[in-house]
Amino acid sequence: MPATASRELHDVAATFDRLIDRVREDQAQLIRAEKLASIGRLAASVAHEIGNPLGAILGHVHLLRGQLKTDEASREPLELLAALERESARIERIVRGLLDYARARPPAPAPIDIDDVVRSCVDLLRTQGLLAAVDVALELTDEPLFVSGQRHDLEQLFVNLFINAVDAMNGQGQIVVRLERAARFTLRQPAVRRTFADVDGAVEHPPSARAQRWLAGHDAVEIAKIVVADSGPGVSPELAERIFDPFFTTKPAGKGTGLGLAIVARIVDNFHGTVWVTTAREGGAAFHVLFPVVAAPSGADRARHQHGRRATPSTSRARKAHS
Ligand SMILES: Nc1ncnc2c1ncn2[C@@H]1O[C@H](COP(=O)(O)OP(=O)(O)OP(=O)(O)O)[C@@H](O)[C@H]1O
Ligand SMILES: [Mg+2]
Known part of the structure; x- marks a missing residue:
């Protein structure tokens, strides 16, 4: 086979390899996207189910805080309540993040x-x-x-x-x-x-x-x-x-x-x-x-x-x- 023909064949084979790689990657991405869509549906129902008890937890935290004085003895309980609030806010953010993520609607950057x-x-x-x-x-x-x-x-x-x-x-x-x-x-x-x-x-x-x-x-x-x-x-x-x-x-x-x-x-x-x-x-x-x-x-x-x-x-x- 002449050298140019062999080189061309080689180039075609390389292009073909790249195309195959690309198809594989697109396919993997598609599968990922489909899984993400189901996570989205799951996240929507989880968010709904978590929202109510989370609201109740925060309500109780506020009630407890109202019953505490602002003296030294209350310092630690108040800190613990603040930690509860922070962690609850984090749960809320994670659920919201999952929803955003699944909806493929990134908030304004x-x-x-x-x-x-x-x-x-x-x-x-x-x-x-x-x-x-x-x-x-x-x-x-x-x-x-x-x-x-x-x-x-x-x-x-x-x-x-x-x-x-x-x-x-x-x-x-x-x-x-x-x-x-x-x-x-x-x-x-x-x-x-x-x-x-x-x-x-x-x-x-x-x-x-x-x-x-x-x-x-x-x-x-x-x-x-x-x-x-x-x-x-x-x-x-x-x-x-x-x-x-x-x-x-x-x-x-x-x-x-x-x-x-x-x-x-x-x-x-x-x-x-x-x-x-x-x-x-x-x-x-x-x-x-x-x-x-x-x-x-x-x-x-x-x-x-x-x-x-x-x-x-x-x-x-x-x-x-x-x-
Ligand atoms: N730094 C790391 N070193 C070794 N293996 C890792 C590391 N990070 C991730 N992995 C591997 O990747 C897998 C997937 O990680 P991923 O964070 O998606 O899920 P997870 O940590 O298993 O669970 P989740 O993050 O949901 O609690 C892990 O189970 C582990 O096998
Ligand atoms: Mg992990």
């Missing part, structure tokens, strides 16, 4: 400072005692990085990734959160895949095929690159895509619903980003998330962000902060 969210999620889990035996290393950026979406969604994303990491490590080990600003073109160049080095900076992790297609098709110039890595047992390559399916779980019945990463994937979609998982050198999982960067909010909003940053000096920027 706004610029969010990523590391601000990372820090408040770490604080939240620490308050709940989940990080007692976990060393959390935050590697943040010099300048704040803003992405567009709902703050609550981004919180949910990090909380899900952190809780999964803690579960995988049986509550003990290391979590590294790395945030970087990257130019899209550098992420697309195979030669610069070093950028995807994991926890210790020594392992190369090119984006998954799905993420590479996202990079090829996206017109954002600047990308926020987030890595959440842990020192647990990691995710095997065979499960790397399946873990994002709704109701996929390896946890015993009653322990996990398998919704966490499906919600993460959905949130990433709402932020017009992409997510994939690799294995860190230590064997732990490294979740990579890419989001298009948006401009910082102007005026009053920016002042609020700056204020928030000064108010939490414990996590210094641009250097490794073990918290």
Whole structure:
């Protein structure tokens, strides 16, 4: 066979392979979308059923608060009531989030400072005692990085990734959160895949095929690159895509619903980003998330962000902060 004909045949075969990949991916997405639609129906009835008892709980909390004096003896009960209220509000938000998510109607997006969210999620889990035996290393950026979406969604994303990491490590080990600003073109160049080095900076992790297609098709110039890595047992390559399916779980019945990463994937979609998982050198999982960067909010909003940053000096920027 002449060399040109062989080359053409080779090109056709390569195009065909890419098409097959694409069809497989579309099919997987369709299945995911159908599962999401049924979650939506389920969420609607659950939201209805949860709404009434939740309202009653809050009513009782208010009644109890009315019966307490504002003296020292009441300090602890008042704090407990406040915690009850906070957690009830969280349940309400989760149910509402599931509904929004299932309805595919993301609420109006706004610029969010990523590391601000990372820090408040770490604080939240620490308050709940989940990080007692976990060393959390935050590697943040010099300048704040803003992405567009709902703050609550981004919180949910990090909380899900952190809780999964803690579960995988049986509550003990290391979590590294790395945030970087990257130019899209550098992420697309195979030669610069070093950028995807994991926890210790020594392992190369090119984006998954799905993420590479996202990079090829996206017109954002600047990308926020987030890595959440842990020192647990990691995710095997065979499960790397399946873990994002709704109701996929390896946890015993009653322990996990398998919704966490499906919600993460959905949130990433709402932020017009992409997510994939690799294995860190230590064997732990490294979740990579890419989001298009948006401009910082102007005026009053920016002042609020700056204020928030000064108010939490414990996590210094641009250097490794073990918290
Ligand atoms: N950091 C991690 N290390 C190892 N395996 C992980 C990690 N994160 C997720 N997984 C795997 O992915 C599966 C799906 O995760 P997902 O968060 O969707 O559900 P879940 O944690 O099992 O349940 P839920 O989040 O609904 O409580 C997990 O059961 C686990 O097998
Ligand atoms: Mg989970």
